[in-house]
Amino acid sequence: MTSPVPAAPALDFVFHPRSIAIAGVSAKEVPGFGGGGFVTSLIEIGFRGPIYLIHPSAPAIRGLKCYQHLSDIPDEVDYVISSVNSRFVPNLLEECIAKKVRVLHLFTAGFTETGDAERAKMEQAVVARAREAGIRLIGPNCMGLYVPASRLAMMNGQLPESGPVGMVSQSGMNAGEFVRYATPRGIRCSKVISFGNGADLNAADFFDYLADDPETEIIMAYLEGIQDGPRLAKAIMKAGEAKPVAILKSGRTVSGSRAANSHTASLAGSLQIFDALCKQAGAIRVESLEELVDVAVTFRFVKKLAGPNVVVVGGGGGASVLAADELDAAGLKLPAILPETQEQLAKITHEAGTSVRNPIDTTAMWDEGGFEGTLRPVLEAPNIDIVLHHTSFGGGPVGRFGDARPRSARQAESLGKLQAEYGKPIVVAIRPSTTADAFDLALDFQEACWKNGIATYPSIARAGIGLARLLQWQAMREA
């Protein structure tokens, strides 16, 4: 990251196709999954080059002209998406070779993951032929790429805005769910790769690429199996050295390991060995997709912690006690509030049943001037490294706190300003909503927070784990 103008990593062409052909879009199919789904997603995100469809008989589908064969297309085709049945893949590959296509993305499933020896052999033959001809394969059995800057999407609803988070995923669904959960919390992506069986390009290639990619600052991964162990280890080491890396490794139980094998023909391998590799690489290993999102948010917005000392600020005694338990259990510390800080807090929080100890349980935050009045003293306090503010929408007393929407916009702005002013991270936990109206308010506040540079989490416990993971990562880097 210190080299002046980094050279484009070797696989860069994979992520920047100028034209795409899709084989296997049904003429009758409602736009949905498979070939038709890719048409929808690419049009929605605004792919800038031409999209050609390959179809044996239809003249056009959804307004796009169809060609019987790749060779019928009058222009160059960089990238082909295959949604045809697996038995047609060898023939499609030959057409790709003749057309000088550079990348073949096999959404097509029905290869090694079926457990059928014949189909595994077919997969190997396809890979051998592609390599011989110099075509790179993504897949089979995967959703391919989401690259906002190239206006490539793997699913509908994916935004065209780019950001610093790259993701390598053996599962298209988990890649899609990661993006779906992370986007409203302010995560924008550089490249998201679903690679399925990884018959040609695999996890090692993509870690290696993202480690070099100047558009990627943070690397997230979902892996089911370990292919080509030593190469993968080397790639993760390289990525871990260059950038923050977090990996969700499934197949950690007997049932999960069997499911991974059905899904992407993966051999899950030993979690202990994988864990040791992560430690050596300085990569965080997480336990769930939710945690992967939380860690991405933490790396993206919190970035660095001076220490584990957190102060909890919000309303509600019971929530405060549980917060203290959850944060302590996650590995953070809740130091006692210094007398001088308590004194300042007591000027505005003086209602009985509240507390200016840590957690600070206050209703004054929702009074005029009370929000910054409560936050400034704790941001100034020398024994506090992180401020965690928790709130919710749709519960709580009616009326007293005024209209939620303008208030929460003001609060988010205030949080961003204070975080910048004191150079101390502030994070927000928004407890779950139980009505659609409250959910809408919470989404607005969440967006206002990240737009002001504030990390948000869906619970105090998850904020605690996210923050603890950053501390763990820092400790590994310093070791």
Added chain:
Amino acid sequence: MTSPVPAAPALDFVFHPRSIAIAGVSAKEVPGFGGGGFVTSLIEIGFRGPIYLIHPSAPAIRGLKCYQHLSDIPDEVDYVISSVNSRFVPNLLEECIAKKVRVLHLFTAGFTETGDAERAKMEQAVVARAREAGIRLIGPNCMGLYVPASRLAMMNGQLPESGPVGMVSQSGMNAGEFVRYATPRGIRCSKVISFGNGADLNAADFFDYLADDPETEIIMAYLEGIQDGPRLAKAIMKAGEAKPVAILKSGRTVSGSRAANSHTASLAGSLQIFDALCKQAGAIRVESLEELVDVAVTFRFVKKLAGPNVVVVGGGGGASVLAADELDAAGLKLPAILPETQEQLAKITHEAGTSVRNPIDTTAMWDEGGFEGTLRPVLEAPNIDIVLHHTSFGGGPVGRFGDARPRSARQAESLGKLQAEYGKPIVVAIRPSTTADAFDLALDFQEACWKNGIATYPSIARAGIGLARLLQWQAMREA
């Protein structure tokens, strides 16, 4: 529970006031927290008796006539809510004694929980005087009662419908959050009690009451400290013998224990000892408020499991692999699907990239006839004890699956019918929504599910833990 007509438990009068007086409603205050909040909540839930306000000067507040003193009220007053400053409590208590009030609920805080010796002494004096005069106290420093059948609410938004779940909570907020989270998942309550410092009536009294209460079938609790250990232990033992009991005990860490002391003057005590007590009583100890809600849902809708063998049915390979890990880690088993079951499933799930192993990863469920077509074979399978269906709203391919609202209503009905027909529990995990529209759809489906007798959970992992807790409870009962 086998006695023919159980006698009303001794404390029954506490939960059935015919008239209420509230002291300490500010004349200027926007309806919000405190005295005004209780007025709002009681009117909203439709309290059937008169509500009298005590105020030194205002003639009326919000249309309710005010009296200077309790003695000025021309009728009997069963129940008084105090929101006055703690220094006025001794005087209010004298008025209650003169008026022959039966229960004084002290929302008023500022007693032992402040850590101030003088205030602790005042609390003891109030208790001694109340006991001498035969008045029972709830609190101080608490939200009091939510009793739908008596149209008593402690917070706004609480429904007037009754149900079988009773709750004892040292924190008003956690009682409120439990109700707020559990209500949309089909939990209805008999009695919810927030008792704060528990200076007179405490956890032991309320466990004892709920154990005898014929309207309560399931008992949930949030405790911060252990008061009067041997009596509490006896009450929990009695409750655990009579009914399913789950307890969230906070103060399990150093920070949490300190916070519990600030909040309700609680001494958290040893978690090991508390754990041993729970085991002896056959009560489940849970780790979070979310888990408490999940366990309530499991006791309420699943009720009984024949064994730990779960089949996961839904769409998405990556989600399936993670599901297998999460359920296995929770202590459930994912048996292989029998050949004859696989054969039946393969008739409708034949798309490449899907799986009829366990988890069953299928898109056929969303096709005509595919929902029951997928569920019936696994419900028939002799090696399956529980069916877990997972789904989400707002993600997934556009178009193919048709309009979500009527489909999900049909599916919920189908789930209820099949669960009854096969006598085998079906549970549903609804993965998180990220837009308000999707959230609204998910809420609708959730409601349709519980109205058809189906337990819902916000994630596969949480469903797994909820189910595992029921198995754990059954094992304790059989031991």
